[in-house]
Amino acid sequence: MGKLATTSSLSDYPKMTITSVKHRLGQHAKAIRLDYSFRGKSYGYDVGITTSSCHYGNYRYWFNCPNCNKRVSVLYCAGLYVCRHCIGANYATQLMQPIDKLFRKVAAIRQRLKWQHGIANGHGSRPKGMHQTTYARLVAEHDKLAQQIIGVMSK
Ligand SMILES: [Zn+2]
Structure with a gap:
């Protein structure tokens, strides 16, 4: 990770x-x-x-x-x-890679949950046939990633 x-x-x-x-x-x-x-x-x-x-x-x-x-x-x-432009460009890509990964992960979880795409849409409901413990685990994982994304974005 x-x-x-x-x-x-x-x-x-x-x-x-x-x-x-x-x-x-x-x-x-x-x-x-x-x-x-x-x-x-x-x-x-x-x-x-x-x-x-x-x-x-x-x-x-x-x-x-x-x-x-x-x-x-x-x-x-x-x-x-x-120069500062070059280091800034390097810096931005370093910062972008992890956040890209976070977005991809969160998107994959939302897809499994059949939630609407995008963390701004908040939580959806538990998909039919998904076990409660699986659902709880995915939601927890989702929220952790969402927190990390918000943390990075607000810097
Ligand atoms: Zn330069």
Whole structure:
């Protein structure tokens, strides 16, 4: 049985801001080397750097997200360092999988109970010929799943 993803915040990921690595960048730096370990795995790769000029001949640095190549000032680590959009997309799929499973399970139970599709429709009645204990067990299972779905959705 799949575990529910319970976290939903960017602050759960280690982050790296361009300001925090600025001192490591020479003028016209094209990349920055990252070497680190994350959850027991070692990583070493270059992340592209771009500069944009602002007033008085100053310029500011940006990371190029290693995944989508977007210009960003903060990267988040989920193994690779990626931008918030990429980590958000990853994150959403992680969160979606368990809830999909929950929906499928609850739909299967409702089908066995011959209840109308969708938890919003609440409980139906006991189908003809279904044993009372089977019915009670299915209803309990149904309610537990419905609670989990509501829990995930309201985060
Ligand atoms: Zn990205």
